[in-house]
Amino acid sequence: MADIVEVKLIEFLKKKAFQPGDALPKELEMAEALGVSRNVVREGLSRLKMLGLIESRKKRGMVFVHPDILGSLEKVLDPIIMDDTTLKDIFELRLVLEMGLSELLYLKKTEKDIIELERIAKTQDTGDNTFRIKQEIAFHGKLYEMTGNETLKRFQIMLLPIFGYVTAMEEQPIQGKTNHLDLVEILKGGTKEDFSKAMLEHLAPHFNRLKDF
Amino acid sequence: MADIVEVKLIEFLKKKAFQPGDALPKELEMAEALGVSRNVVREGLSRLKMLGLIESRKKRGMVFVHPDILGSLEKVLDPIIMDDTTLKDIFELRLVLEMGLSELLYLKKTEKDIIELERIAKTQDTGDNTFRIKQEIAFHGKLYEMTGNETLKRFQIMLLPIFGYVTAMEEQPIQGKTNHLDLVEILKGGTKEDFSKAMLEHLAPHFNRLKDF
DNA sequence: ACATTTGATATGTAGAACATATAAACATTA
DNA sequence: TAATGTTTATATGTTCTACATATCAAATGT
Known part of the structure; x- marks a missing residue:
C-alpha cells in the first residue's frame, strides 16, 4: 500500500503546483495525515526521490525539484x-x-x-x-x-x-x-x-x- | 544509502540473467549480505517494484519480471x-x-x-x-x-x-x-x-x- | 483419494529508539 | 557592531522488534 501513498504524493505535488525548492510536509505529518506508518511514507518518498521529483536534505526536509524525466x-x-x-x-x-x-x-x-x-x-x-x-x-x-x-x-x-x-x-x-x-x-x-x-x-x-x- | 542498494540490486538482476518468474533471495538474506537493515533493502526493492522490474508475492518472495519501460x-x-x-x-x-x-x-x-x-x-x-x-x-x-x-x-x-x-x-x-x-x-x-x-x-x-x- | 486443518515462511505494516547532519538561535571575541 | 564560534532544536537516516497477513506445503481426518 506504498503504491497508494506514492500516487497520493504525486497528486499532492501536482495539485499544489510546487515551485522547485519548496519544502514538503515532514514525514511524520504525512504519516499521520494518510493514516500509515512513517515507514510506508518513507517508501513512497523513496520512489519519488528515484523519479527525481524530490530531493531530501537533513533538517530542511524534502524539497520539490523539476523531475529528470529520462532518469x-x-x-x-x-x-x-x-x-x-x-x-x-x-x-x-x-x-x-x-x-x-x-x-x-x-x-x-x-x-x-x-x-x-x-x-x-x-x-x-x-x-x-x-x-x-x-x-x-x-x-x-x-x-x-x-x-x-x-x-x-x-x-x-x-x-x-x-x-x-x-x-x-x-x-x-x-x-x-x-x-x-x-x-x-x-x-x-x-x-x-x-x-x-x-x-x-x-x-x-x-x-x-x-x-x- | 538505499540508492546504493538499488544499484546493487539492479546489477544483481542483470548479472544473474534472471528469467521472468525467477525468485530473488529473501529480504533478510539480502540485508545481511549487503550489511544493511531489512528496512533499507525494502526501500530498494520498493523502487524496483515501481520500475516494474520485480513483483512481490507473499511467501513466494520477489520475482523478476520484464520491466514496463514506459511505466x-x-x-x-x-x-x-x-x-x-x-x-x-x-x-x-x-x-x-x-x-x-x-x-x-x-x-x-x-x-x-x-x-x-x-x-x-x-x-x-x-x-x-x-x-x-x-x-x-x-x-x-x-x-x-x-x-x-x-x-x-x-x-x-x-x-x-x-x-x-x-x-x-x-x-x-x-x-x-x-x-x-x-x-x-x-x-x-x-x-x-x-x-x-x-x-x-x-x-x-x-x-x-x-x-x- | 480427496477435502480440511494446521504450521511454517516470507512479505507487509507499525512503532520506538538512536544516529546524523544542519539551519537557526545564541554566545563570544576583536 | 560585525564577524566568528558554539549550542540546540529538528527532520531525515538507520536499525530493531513485534505482529499481521497471505500462501505454499505437509499432516490429518473423512
Missing part, C-alpha cells in the same frame, strides 16, 4: 532485461527518430556543426569493428547534438546499447550504399528531401533487419 | 511539473517522431487501416474546439497504431498532454494548409516522399511555434 527510463532500458517485442519496438523507435531528424537539422544546423560533422565522417574507417561502431556512434550522436535538443540527445545515448545489441547479432556488418560523407555533402548543399532520402538509404540495412524479428 | 516515464511526464526547456524538447521530440513515421507507415499499412483512418478523417469538423482536439488525437493516434509498434503508440499517448498544454496557449487554432483527408489520399496512392512533405505542411504551425520558445 528512471535510463535504469530499465537495458537489452538484457527487456522482452524481445519491446526490444524490437525500441529499435524501430530509434529508426523513426533518425528519419524524423531532417526537419530539425535543417532548422538548426550551423556552419560550425557541419565542419565538425565532416571531420567525424572523414575519420578513416579501418577494418577494426569496434572502431567502426565508435565512429558510427560519434557521427549519429553529433547529428542529435546539432538539433540543440538535450532531451533528444540523451534519449539517443540511452538507445545506443539497444542498437548495439541488435546489430551485434550479425557477424559481417552490412553498410548501406549511402555513407556518412554522402550525408554531410547533402547537408551542405542539398535539400531536406534529399537528406531524408539519403538517410533512408543509409539506414536501409537496419530497416531490412526489422523483417527478421 | 516510470508515465508518472513524471506531466507539463505541470516539467521545466520549460524539457517541455520544449519533448514537444520537438513529438514532431520528430511524427515526421519519421512515414517509412514505417508505408512498410506496415494495410487496406483496412486506411479505410478506418479515412473514416476518422471524414468525421465532420464542427466549430467546437474540444471536439476538434479529440478528432486530432484520434487521427494521429491511429497513425501510430498502424505502425504496429505498441511502445511507440503508448509513448505517443503519453506525449498528448504535453502537446495539449503547448497548443492550448494560443486561442485561435491555426490549421496547416494540408489536412487529414489530404494525408489519407496520399497514403492511398502517393509516395512516401509526398507523404512526408504533406505531413510537414500539416505540422507547419507547430514547427513555427518552436521559434516562440
Whole structure:
C-alpha cells in the first residue's frame, strides 16, 4: 500500500503546483495525515526521490525539484532485461527518430556543426569493428547534438546499447550504399528531401533487419 | 544509502540473467549480505517494484519480471511539473517522431487501416474546439497504431498532454494548409516522399511555434 | 483419494529508539 | 557592531522488534 501513498504524493505535488525548492510536509505529518506508518511514507518518498521529483536534505526536509524525466527510463532500458517485442519496438523507435531528424537539422544546423560533422565522417574507417561502431556512434550522436535538443540527445545515448545489441547479432556488418560523407555533402548543399532520402538509404540495412524479428 | 542498494540490486538482476518468474533471495538474506537493515533493502526493492522490474508475492518472495519501460516515464511526464526547456524538447521530440513515421507507415499499412483512418478523417469538423482536439488525437493516434509498434503508440499517448498544454496557449487554432483527408489520399496512392512533405505542411504551425520558445 | 486443518515462511505494516547532519538561535571575541 | 564560534532544536537516516497477513506445503481426518 506504498503504491497508494506514492500516487497520493504525486497528486499532492501536482495539485499544489510546487515551485522547485519548496519544502514538503515532514514525514511524520504525512504519516499521520494518510493514516500509515512513517515507514510506508518513507517508501513512497523513496520512489519519488528515484523519479527525481524530490530531493531530501537533513533538517530542511524534502524539497520539490523539476523531475529528470529520462532518469528512471535510463535504469530499465537495458537489452538484457527487456522482452524481445519491446526490444524490437525500441529499435524501430530509434529508426523513426533518425528519419524524423531532417526537419530539425535543417532548422538548426550551423556552419560550425557541419565542419565538425565532416571531420567525424572523414575519420578513416579501418577494418577494426569496434572502431567502426565508435565512429558510427560519434557521427549519429553529433547529428542529435546539432538539433540543440538535450532531451533528444540523451534519449539517443540511452538507445545506443539497444542498437548495439541488435546489430551485434550479425557477424559481417552490412553498410548501406549511402555513407556518412554522402550525408554531410547533402547537408551542405542539398535539400531536406534529399537528406531524408539519403538517410533512408543509409539506414536501409537496419530497416531490412526489422523483417527478421 | 538505499540508492546504493538499488544499484546493487539492479546489477544483481542483470548479472544473474534472471528469467521472468525467477525468485530473488529473501529480504533478510539480502540485508545481511549487503550489511544493511531489512528496512533499507525494502526501500530498494520498493523502487524496483515501481520500475516494474520485480513483483512481490507473499511467501513466494520477489520475482523478476520484464520491466514496463514506459511505466516510470508515465508518472513524471506531466507539463505541470516539467521545466520549460524539457517541455520544449519533448514537444520537438513529438514532431520528430511524427515526421519519421512515414517509412514505417508505408512498410506496415494495410487496406483496412486506411479505410478506418479515412473514416476518422471524414468525421465532420464542427466549430467546437474540444471536439476538434479529440478528432486530432484520434487521427494521429491511429497513425501510430498502424505502425504496429505498441511502445511507440503508448509513448505517443503519453506525449498528448504535453502537446495539449503547448497548443492550448494560443486561442485561435491555426490549421496547416494540408489536412487529414489530404494525408489519407496520399497514403492511398502517393509516395512516401509526398507523404512526408504533406505531413510537414500539416505540422507547419507547430514547427513555427518552436521559434516562440 | 480427496477435502480440511494446521504450521511454517516470507512479505507487509507499525512503532520506538538512536544516529546524523544542519539551519537557526545564541554566545563570544576583536 | 560585525564577524566568528558554539549550542540546540529538528527532520531525515538507520536499525530493531513485534505482529499481521497471505500462501505454499505437509499432516490429518473423512
